[in-house]
Amino acid sequence: MAQLNINGRSHQVDVEPDTPLLWAIREQVGLTGTKYGCGVAQCGACTVHMDGAAVRSCVTPVSAAEGKKITTIEGLASGNVLHKVQKAWVDHEVPQCGYCQTGMIMAVAALLKDKPQPTDADIDATITNICRCGTFQQVREAIHAAAKA
Ligand code: FES
Numbered sequence: 001m002a003q004l005n006i007n008g009r010s011h012q013v014d015v016e017p018d019t020p021l022l023w024a025i026r027e028q029v030g031l032t033g034t035k036y037g038c039g040v041a042q043c044g045a046c047t048v049h050m051d052g053a054a055v056r057s058c059v060t061p062v063s064a065a066e067g068k069k070i071t072t073i074e075g076l077a078s079g080n081v082l083h084k085v086q087k088a089w090v091d092h093e094v095p096q097c098g099y100c101q102t103g104m105i106m107a108v109a110a111l112l113k114d115k116p117q118p119t120d121a122d123i124d125a126t127i128t129n130i131c132r133c134g135t136f137q138q139v140r141e142a143i144h145a146a147a148k149a
């Protein structure tokens with residue numbers, strides 16, 4: 001058993017300490033916005049925040065998440081008010097199939113917290129998430145729009 005704080009609520013999860021956080025979030029807590037893509041920290045579809053930093057939950061053991069504040073895409077908005085990254089994503093019609101997008105948004109939200117005005121080089125270095133639909137140009141435009149919001 002482990003105790004996880006996810007989106008401001010405490011959850012008991014019945015998993016082994018080395019179970020990837022992704023599976024605790026999806027299968028034990030039932031928050032399915034966080035996606036499984038590669039399972040080996042390459043694609044970023046599983047990105048969540050741990051104490052405000054972007055982490056790839058497919059390679060983060062539950063034991064490393066205990067005592068930390070986990071935020072998933074379901075917890076990013078403040079009630080009915082979208083996070084500025086979500087708003088920019090809507091305005092710029094970024095998603096295509098959508099599968100990679102929750103991970104993208106979580107990665108970008110963490111980037112803008114660290115670097116409120118990221119350069120293209122900052123974006124290239126930090127947002128390494130993979131999008132099979134090729135939304136990279138829209139992602140870049142939406143990041144710059146969110147930075148100005
Ligand atoms: S599923 Fe975690 S990085 Fe791809």
Ligand code: FES
Pocket residue numbers: 095096097098099100101130131132133134135
């Ligand atoms: S929008 Fe389809 S994989 Fe990114």
